Amino acid sequence: MPHRKAIRDYIRTIADFPKEGIQFRDVTTLFQDARGFRMAVDQLLHPFAGEAIDKVAGLEARGFILGGAVAHQLIRGFVPIRKKGKLPWKTISQEYKLEYGEAVLEIHEDAIQPGEKVLIVDDLLATGGTAEAGIRLVERLGGEVVGCAFVVDLPDLGGRELLQKMGMRVHALVEFEGE
16 A cells, blocks of 8 residues: 655755755645645644634735635635735735844735634744734734644744734644754
8 A cells, every 4th residue: 555645745845945044844845736735725624624714814925825725625705814015905904023024914904804703824834923913914803813724833933832822723734843
């Protein structure tokens, strides 16, 4: 019987990208394999199956790919949370910290209705800054975040701890030590 691949087997590691000392976890190799992609989407939504979820929000950019697929599987709407200046209509914005500065995420002001339950999806959880900004945007529109789902968690960078301190359920498919 052939070896069945796990999610970790589909993720390529690229040394010294985008700068020296970083081990970049490339999920594009997961996306390009039909079985791997399907397995990842199924595993991302599994802990939330049967829960009341109104919308799935994806964080730019790989979170769009995963979040759109999860929303499709759940038969729910999809909401993009994008970098500043990318959304065409009225938005609200949230600043967040990066290791090398600050950035801003935006969401359409009518994307989430008060009381809607939202699942946030992204490819990777590092420091948690991007996810925290996404959570704050959803909450500012009156939505309730039911959880955050990621393919990869880098636990050494503290993102899971940050989100759990905010009261979030965090689900990740694989962990990689280091940066």
